[in-house]
Amino acid sequence: MNSPGVPPRMKPLSPRRSATFAALDVGTSKIACLIARLTPLGAVAPGDWRTHRVRVVGIGHQRSLGVKNGLVVDMDAADAAIRQTVDAAERMAGMQVERVIVTASGGRLSSQHFQAKRVIGGREVAEHDIHRVLEASAAHHLNRGRVAVHSLPTGFSLDGVSGIREPKDMIGEELAVDLHVATCDQAAARNLLVAVERSHLSVEAMAAAPYVAGLSTLEPDEAEMGVVVVDMGAGSTSVAVFARGEMIHLDAVTLGGAHVTMDIARGLDARLSDAERLKTFHGSAIASTSDERETISFDHVGESDHKAHAPKSHLVRIIRPRIEETLEFLRDRLAKAGHPSGPGRRIVLTGGASQLTGVAEAARRILGGQVRVGRPIGVEGLPDSSKSPAFAAAAGLLVYPQVAAHEYFEPRRVERAATGTDGYISRVGRWLRESF
Numbered sequence: 001m002n003s004p005g006v007p008p009r010m011k012p013l014s015p016r017r018s019a020t021f022a023a024l025d026v027g028t029s030k031i032a033c034l035i036a037r038l039t040p041l042g043a044v045a046p047g048d049w050r051t052h053r054v055r056v057v058g059i060g061h062q063r064s065l066g067v068k069n070g071l072v073v074d075m076d077a078a079d080a081a082i083r084q085t086v087d088a089a090e091r092m093a094g095m096q097v098e099r100v101i102v103t104a105s106g107g108r109l110s111s112q113h114f115q116a117k118r119v120i121g122g123r124e125v126a127e128h129d130i131h132r133v134l135e136a137s138a139a140h141h142l143n144r145g146r147v148a149v150h151s152l153p154t155g156f157s158l159d160g161v162s163g164i165r166e167p168k169d170m171i172g173e174e175l176a177v178d179l180h181v182a183t184c185d186q187a188a189a190r191n192l193l194v195a196v197e198r199s200h201l202s203v204e205a206m207a208a209a210p211y212v213a214g215l216s217t218l219e220p221d222e223a224e225m226g227v228v229v230v231d232m233g234a235g236s237t238s239v240a241v242f243a244r245g246e247m248i249h250l251d252a253v254t255l256g257g258a259h260v261t262m263d264i265a266r267g268l269d270a271r272l273s274d275a276e277r278l279k280t281f282h283g284s285a286i287a288s289t290s291d292e293r294e295t296i297s298f299d300h301v302g303e304s305d306h307k308a309h310a311p312k313s314h315l316v317r318i319i320r321p322r323i324e325e326t327l328e329f330l331r332d333r334l335a336k337a338g339h340p341s342g343p344g345r346r347i348v349l350t351g352g353a354s355q356l357t358g359v360a361e362a363a364r365r366i367l368g369g370q371v372r373v374g375r376p377i378g379v380e381g382l383p384d385s386s387k388s389p390a391f392a393a394a395a396g397l398l399v400y401p402q403v404a405a406h407e408y409f410e411p412r413r414v415e416r417a418a419t420g421t422d423g424y425i426s427r428v429g430r431w432l433r434e435s436f
Helices: 073-091 127-140 186-197 209-216 220-225 255-266 272-281 312-336 358-365 389-402 411-420 424-435
Strands: 017-028 030-040 053-061 099-104 110-124 148-160 160-166 171-185 202-210 227-230 237-243 246-253 294-299 303-312 346-350 369-373
Touching: 017 073, 017 110, 017 186, 030 073, 030 389, 053 073, 053 389, 073 186, 099 186, 099 209, 099 389, 110 127, 110 148, 127 148, 127 171, 148 186, 148 246, 148 369, 160 424, 171 186, 186 202, 202 209, 202 389, 209 227, 209 237, 209 246, 209 346, 209 389, 220 227, 220 237, 227 312, 227 358, 227 411, 237 312, 246 312, 255 272, 255 312, 272 294, 272 312, 294 312, 303 312, 312 358, 346 358, 346 389, 358 369
Parallel strands: 017 099, 099 202, 227 346, 346 369
Antiparallel strands: 017 030, 030 053, 110 171, 110 246, 148 160, 148 171, 227 237, 237 246, 294 303
């Protein structure tokens, strides 16, 4: 995975060490910053990735600027919005942060899968055998223009027997490993990193929005049995598939809540602010018998002297096709990737757009299986307004340091990432390379 400009890698957090982290969720509709103190829990149930108690001590959020479909499109506007958001969180926490963990929600998130094998020769599998087979799997090249965000070993196999989590000391002839690499567009990652660094912050790591949304909303049993996390943002809808406790697939489509707002504005000839208000307070993805009797009011574009009126059913007829289109896209892409719908499937919806009335029912009908709306769990100190699906990814960034040790990147890439943004000497070296 020798792609230049790789995002920094999260340093593993010891289960016995306390630490303070800052999470920065840069989305299309909002930017949120959470500062939290992580303290060890002590005894942790098998399979549970939550090794620390998370207590939020500072929070800031505001309307996003300079971001479209999860991509930075105006560096100055994005920089200013990030500064204001982080400053609000710092004032509440009474501390200044230098490093942040950021979400990757744009850049066409997708998956690549690699496998590597190593001959053992009938002896016990040693630690160096595991390291070598992981190193071989991580040495594959990514698709052109892509960078790795996550690199997760999803399972070992020994002599064709799969589903092995810890092969050490087992006896066999050949050891193999499957590696799931979550990627995004290199340009999207670079621009996000630059926007954050312009705010005088170092990026500690970058994490895919649907992955961390799953970390904050799922119970370990759900991830073990198998679950699809659908993160419905304003600019994109992304999906992470979990099985056997690991994320095994990642995908995204550039359709989200902002597209619904635009459809309403065009369909009603309404202002965008009115369209957003109508979507939030009156919108629905399913029809009801009372829709014809209820009336909505709004201003036509350029006509503020008198109110326009329409039945709520008209609003539903605008919203419903876009929600269905988004879910149908996801259904088809999941099926193409080998994850078809079925009656036993579990689906967890997160993101601000998942709060729209009727979305869960539409997902149940189109994607199949059991559907619930996910909210952050195991994160203390969140105000009531932030205990919602809209903050699932931001809260998940605070869970991510607890699972970062599960990832495996090519050693020399980890070294480069660890020193690329830290330390005075490395910063001077980078400045010299870029300036001369």
